[in-house]
Amino acid sequence: MNQGASRFSTARSARELITKTQHFTFANSPEEMVLESGHRLGPITVAYETYGALNKDRSNAILIAHALTGDQHGAGKYDESDKHPGWWDDMIGPGKPLDTNHFFIICSNVLGGCRGTTGPASINPLTGQPYGMSFPVFTVRDMVRVQKALLDYLAIERLLCVIGGSMGGMQVLEWAVTYPDQIDGVLPIATSGRMTAMGIAFNEVMRQTIMLDPAWNQGNYYPGAGPAQGLSIARMLGMITYRSDELFGLRFGRRMARSRPDDYYRYDNRFEIESYLHYQGEKLVKRFDANSYLYLCKAMDIYDIGRGRGGLAKALGRIKAKTLFVGIDSDWLYPPSYMVEMTKIMEKKQKAVEYKELKSHHGHDAFLIEFDQMSPIIKDFVQSLAEAKGL
């Protein structure tokens, strides 16, 4: 085993990953992290998981960046009886596209998250109380710098690849632009180089809905459950934007959730699509902190890889990593055109860039669903990076 073994939870079984979340803390006083905003934040704890083993050269590390409501539990189970594997378990594991027999996979909860990484629900050491809305606004760049600190701690100087979709794809692009000399390849999925007005619009409606819930109480609800209704409704809206008209039509159509025909003319009747959304909303509330949701949506809104770098094209010009954009034809939240635009910009600049598109009626979330299409794309890309390094 290598030097840093104690910091890694590696797969013990060739057939199934058993994992655990680890924690790393940095930016202790007086060395707080200076955020992009200029605010200081510390200490910062990062919750992370790793799968597979780091090789001798420490050259087989792949970072997975999660989306808005994702977390560090990207793959595996916490014990044999665990019924819910990580959110990308179909992609990560022994013999899977991100093969833990060959690669060392790292997945961490983002800054501002609520699954162990420092966020609004964490205790502010200056007050002894949860930060709540006094948590400083952070950016996708800050998320990436926190991930970099984790990698420094793990003594990983170079990443073979960074992969992620949606907000994860934003982190991927920030990685590529911020640390161009330390990554071999990047795979941003269903994402954009800057948040669009339409994306900001949906995020603002979701924020306003959470804040409308009296239980939000200006963010001061800990240790209570908080604005469960507001967060649930926000999630319902989010789910609409992650899917497609076609999918909803095929899957739910106009079927009523309950079969009693007299319900049709009741105000409180429900179509199946409504029941589905309520279910999704209530499910998220059990595992997610509303203030984290607010801050992460804000981080997406102010995300712009061109900011302070002379614009989108100049920022993309910094990238040295081999880049594979993956879009989804039915994604109307982050339409393929955004990624096609970036691909064209990079092509003009003679970058090693490619664009591939999933055919799916699942919409934005297809990258979490269409494993048959995702698997060869990811496997081949990572394989090509590995071969280029002689791994």
Add this chain to the structure above:
Amino acid sequence: MNQGASRFSTARSARELITKTQHFTFANSPEEMVLESGHRLGPITVAYETYGALNKDRSNAILIAHALTGDQHGAGKYDESDKHPGWWDDMIGPGKPLDTNHFFIICSNVLGGCRGTTGPASINPLTGQPYGMSFPVFTVRDMVRVQKALLDYLAIERLLCVIGGSMGGMQVLEWAVTYPDQIDGVLPIATSGRMTAMGIAFNEVMRQTIMLDPAWNQGNYYPGAGPAQGLSIARMLGMITYRSDELFGLRFGRRMARSRPDDYYRYDNRFEIESYLHYQGEKLVKRFDANSYLYLCKAMDIYDIGRGRGGLAKALGRIKAKTLFVGIDSDWLYPPSYMVEMTKIMEKKQKAVEYKELKSHHGHDAFLIEFDQMSPIIKDFVQSLAEAKGL
């Protein structure tokens, strides 16, 4: 002047319409109207406006059906100093596409509305209190039957045309299917034959947001302002769905609403798109009742012209009116495909049907904006109907 002249507010000026809202009441006890649900409702007052004069044969009447937040004030001003003409004033008036020198135009506030027609804010005669959420669920068919009662009162047996967009288009289709022998032509715009799962999904999020506002109070807020915040947020969401990603990008992009650069990293910063949406939300609250919004959205959700008629195709088979569907290429709430589908069904059935499409980046609301494209379409269609009748 004809017999019913006192019931009409006709144009006095050849250049500008001066109008007033009139009222008509029917369904008095014990002859309440039996709604599609089986519930009885009465008395029902209808607020309406008319423009132009009815001809001797009473054969030049055109009914305009309004959308969700529209009303009976389709055209003209209430007095010379009035700065806000009706919502389709560009289309209706002397010399305009719906020329009041030739046609008699009727526009009424829908059942369940809040601008004078009986709705949730009206007094329930049985209790002496506003209905609130005890108002019965009504349907688009019920709206149309109330309009039919108004036409009976005006002694108009036949309509030259029924025109409307969005929820107005649903009424148009219901008219065509319910009263096939009493209409010469129908012009449904940016609409569908039944609400889709995606449409129901957005409506449910809007309803939940209104109901989340503590000021909603189960609908018992009269004579107070009611759930202003909840309704405002619902409207913000509605506005997103009525426009397009492209429009928002062109019009607002990522510009900040305030120029102070240090605002960028504040949680309460605002992009221009956010300010625009807040403005639209606050504007609606001043003129719209939240309970009406809830009921009208529900009426749209349960709208299905095929219900109880053997399905969409069979319902469309009843239509005898010349039909012109108008879609909008950037409309993702009621995509052109829905209207193309209905056109094809009617073509197969040898109906006099046509489909035209507006080219616009304005999205669903283009029918309220793209007058240069709308004008010839509407003018030509109505003219052809008039010529066929020798008007």
